Amino acid sequence: MWHNFRMPSKSRAEHEPLVVTKNLCRTYGRIRALQNLNLSLRRGEILGLLGPNGAGKTTAIHILLGLLAATSGEASVLGLSPFKERHQIAKRVNFSSAYVQLPSNLKVMENLTLYAKLYGVPNSPSKIQELLELFEITHLRNRITGSLSAGEKTRLGLIKCLLNDPLLLLLDEPTVSLDPEMADTVRKILKRIQRERNMGILYTSHNMPEVQEMCDRILFIHQGRTITEGLPGDILKAFESQTLEQVFIKIVRSGDLISP
Ligand SMILES: Nc1ncnc2c1ncn2[C@@H]1O[C@H](COP(=O)(O)OP(=O)(O)O)[C@@H](O)[C@H]1O
Ligand SMILES: [Mg+2]
Numbered sequence: 729m730w731h732n733f734r735m736p737s738k739s740r741a742e743h744e745p746l747v748v749t750k751n752l753c754r755t756y757g758r759i760r761a762l763q764n765l766n767l768s769l770r771r772g773e774i775l776g777l778l779g780p781n782g783a784g785k786t787t788a789i790h791i792l793l794g795l796l797a798a799t800s801g802e803a804s805v806l807g808l809s810p811f812k813e814r815h816q817i818a819k820r821v822n823f824s825s826a827y828v829q830l831p832s833n834l835k836v837m838e839n840l841t842l843y844a845k846l847y848g849v850p851n852s853p854s855k856i857q858e859l860l861e862l863f864e865i866t867h868l869r870n871r872i873t874g875s876l877s878a879g880e881k882t883r884l885g886l887i888k889c890l891l892n893d894p895l896l897l898l899l900d901e902p903t904v905s906l907d908p909e910m911a912d913t914v915r916k917i918l919k920r921i922q923r924e925r926n927m928g929i930l931y932t933s934h935n936m937p938e939v940q941e942m943c944d945r946i947l948f949i950h951q952g953r954t955i956t957e958g959l960p961g962d963i964l965k966a967f968e969s970q971t972l973e974q975v976f977i978k979i980v981r982s983g984d985l986i987s988p
Contacts, residue, residue: 735846743770745807746896746928747792752801754787754952761787763943763952764801771895774922774929776943778972780980784952785932786825789898792930793823804894819847822889825900826882832874836865836884840891846894859887862917878905887915890921897922897929903938911935915942917967937974946972 745768748876752765762784769775777785792805803810804884805817807956830839837856846854860866876884882905888899902918903911915938924931924938933939939946940960947957956979957965960972967975 735835742926744770746805747930748802749792750802751786752788752791752803753799754784754796755799761950762791762798762949765949765952765954767947768895769928769930771928772922772926773945774919774943775930776933776939776946777930777949778946778976779897779955780976781950782951785949786900787952788949789823789825789900789930789932792898802946805926809930819892820895821893821898822896823898823900824882824889824894824902825867826885826902826904827886827900829881830873830884830888832872834873835869836876837869837873838872840887843888844891852891856887859890862885864913870918879907879910880912880943882906883910883914886918891924895925895927897927899929899931901932901934903933903935911938918942930932933961936976940972948975950979 747767747769749765749767752762752767753760754762757881763786765788767775767788777788779785787796789805791798791803792810794817796812797811806820808817810817834842841852844856849855857866860869863886865880865883873881873884882902886902903914905938906914919929919942920928931939931942943960945958946960946963948955956966958966963975964970964972967978969978
């Protein structure tokens with residue numbers, strides 16, 4: 729009688745669906761970047777979107793951000809259409825990628841103030857200060873953004889994406905340019921904030937131990953198609969592997985063999 733089961737409203741809000749896609753497809757000319765992607769992400773959950781270079785991860789994130797239209801299929805973010813209702817969604821969603829930088833000619837503080845204003849953050853100076861301290865870059869507040877190291881820019885990007893207290897974070901390879909110690913610090917901060925605020929996070933990374941540490945669930949795509957989805961432990965069992973690294977290699981090598 730599962731279909732009759734009704735969760736109490738508090739618990740329903742705690743686990744409310746943030747992202748749902750149904751048979752989402754995207755082509756670029758003859759390239760099929762996404763083929764029938766069915767993705768779901770709830771509050772309080774970190775979903776690892778995995779796959780080799782060119783698998784379609786960034787394309788999926790750009791569709792969810794409303795930056796790119798789907799070729800077919802449906803996507804809903806916070807119950808709204810990301811492409812048509814982007815501005816409403818933007819209040820409660822944010823995005824960070826090591827590959828997307830903030831305006832490089834502005835100072836760190838100018839950038840954060842600008843974004844805080846764009847997001848309408850109440851009491852923004854104290855919010856900015858709190859996040860600068862959390863990510864340990866308070867001393868860089870008057871530096872020109874373009875002069876920061878890759879790791880410093882990454883941390884700045886993460887601060888920017890937390891300014892509006894998002895319900896949903898889309899993180900595209902957030903730790904890629906960080907040294908192992910800083911990557912560990914950033915993971916711990918993200919995990920803590922995610923738990924405190926019961927956020928949902930869509931997380932892409934090529935660092936498999938990191939995925940194992942961070943993600944509650946995994947969706948693995950290759951050449952735009954879903955290969956496997958589930959709890960990390962179940963995926964390890966299904967692929968008779970000890971680590972996600974082994975699973976990754978198995979999927980990509982066998983996928984290459986069967987793909988046209
Ligand atoms: N603007 C674009 N024009 C043409 N092809 C693109 C474009 N963006 C991505 N692609 C192609 O779509 C596929 C998926 O790319 P992407 O979503 O960036 O993968 P990932 O983020 O998993 O590395 C790749 O084959 C890529 O070359
Ligand atoms: Mg990418």
